[in-house]
Amino acid sequence: MTPLIDGLQYANWSEKIFRQMRAGGVDAVHVTITYHETFRETVLNIEAWNRWFERFPDLIFQGRSASDVALARETGRTAIFFGAQNPSCIEDDIGLVQVLHTLGLRFMQLTYNNQSLLATGCYESHDSGLTRMGREVVAEMNRVGLVVDMSHSAERSTLEAIAHSTRPIAITHANPFDWHPARRNKSDRVLKELAESGGILGFSLYPHHLKGGSSCSLEDFCQMVARTAEKIGIGALAIGTDLCQDQPDSVVDWMRSGRWTKAVDYGEGSAAAPGFPPMPAWFQDNRDFGAIAKGLGAVGFSAPEVAAIMGGNWLDFFARSFPPAGSAA
Template sequence: MFVDGLECSNFDREVFEELRAGDLGCVTVTCGFWEDALESLDRVVAWRDLVRANADLVAVATTAAEIEEIQASGRTALLLGFQNSSFLAGRIGYVELFADLGVRVAQLTYNIQNDVGASCYDPVDGGLTRFGREVVEEMNRTGMAVDLSHVGERTSLEAVEHSAVPVAVTHANPASLVPHARNKSDELLKALAARGGVLGVSGYRNISGEYAATADTWAELVARTADLIGIDHVGVGSDLGRKVVADDLRWMRQGRWTRTPQYGAGSAANPGKQPPLPWFPDTRSFPGLAEALARHGFGEKEVAAVMGGNWLRFYHEVLPKRSAKE
């Protein structure tokens, strides 16, 4: 089964058809970035409507068993996720509320500090707040996976330690291989792996550097990451942004918190949306990633683990055993 740890595309029927053409068994989708609780509820409703209109191609999964059932039916399982915890609005009870609505993945912080902890771009990281510790505990209890992709170093380390179950970095790379604030230290990645977590290796140009050149250089990035933390803790996290336009990018980077230009993982010299990778323009190219890994010397079982098996094991351990519909 092919699994993508995170995408932030503007999904429609065409993009869903691309998922099927790429034989994606499961994808974590981004429901929001800066939205408050009411806006986030609207986003969940919008996703339900979208999935209902395309039920022949996709379905929302809330358990690992549902992922497998949906994939077996010839459709792609969608895990609903948020790239920030702003949907909680400072209310601990909203973790369970959104979990009951089917949300299964949440990043603790996005690109600025919040009431849970610090982001990777904050100059000072005070670690998990008192509220943040309770949020992690509630996410564990309700079966919502903790994502540390944009989270600061100290906050991430404390989240790994405080969590009762494995946590994820759904879309980033080792900073020792590609130095960037959005990438993760060896210390953090080794701690994550020691607790059973998974890193989704990304080909996003801004955080992949020279490894984004070809599918084969991306496979080299995967190989060096596996050497660092072990093959069992490496997956794919494309961070693909199909049909994302300038206004979407501006919202991701600026939200409502600033009037000044923000570049996210880019820079003033590289401010815009990154062009599609010629070797990975959309998810129809997923089989090509498996082929690149095989060319690089990965065995059949290793390819299967990286391309989806490790994520599925993680979901079996972290997501609830019973459906949100029960």
């Protein structure tokens, strides 16, 4: 049976949420463990996860390889795969790529909205592409099996990452720009080059990425998926809900403003609506994936196609991406 995998969540973790993952039959989730945190702060976040794993061994465990998805299915648990939304966690030290991979990091964004040491984020006015260090770090990520994620990166940087990376990259949570022209959504060119290189796109349910925002209909969303499949094929398509369940608005402030500004950056929000937007009525938490699968079927996807989008494609991508370069899975 094909697993159910979500390509991005950053919740205010609790037993309640882990139980909802089980109720929803979610076999694996890529969770964000760090944004602007330093290496040491990121390790504190890993320590917090270690305590979750110790407290709830019957609900969750740390995923490290694609085979852990099957283990999750067999043991009725959810495999949690770590990711970073910004490279702050490696500081200016390429050696931390391998160290964090050993600690279980499996995805790392090269940028989060702003210019980083590695590449340019989607909110900068000028995109200078991969930096000198960026090219070195991508090669090191390729070597150890840490996936390059360009969800929050700018166009040229994303295209250069696709071209420079010797392994397929991910855009774990975003939608097509031509459906909803948000800065975080991706151009047809990016989506095509992503798919042609073996990469993967997780469709986002974060309202700022949706046409119509929180009131976007399930049917609209699923028709957008169908149109994307026509453009770039089904093999590159997956889900990355960007579910930020139960988070206080102080968290979205940290995500957007970190320590890089003394002012407030509203990111995709605004002074009038600075907080987390409400999720669509049809996707409130981990128990609602069945609705998406049903919606995909309703717009014409076959059962095997739905299964691929709901997890099979992520599983295949995990298997290709997480082993060190040149090793067997």
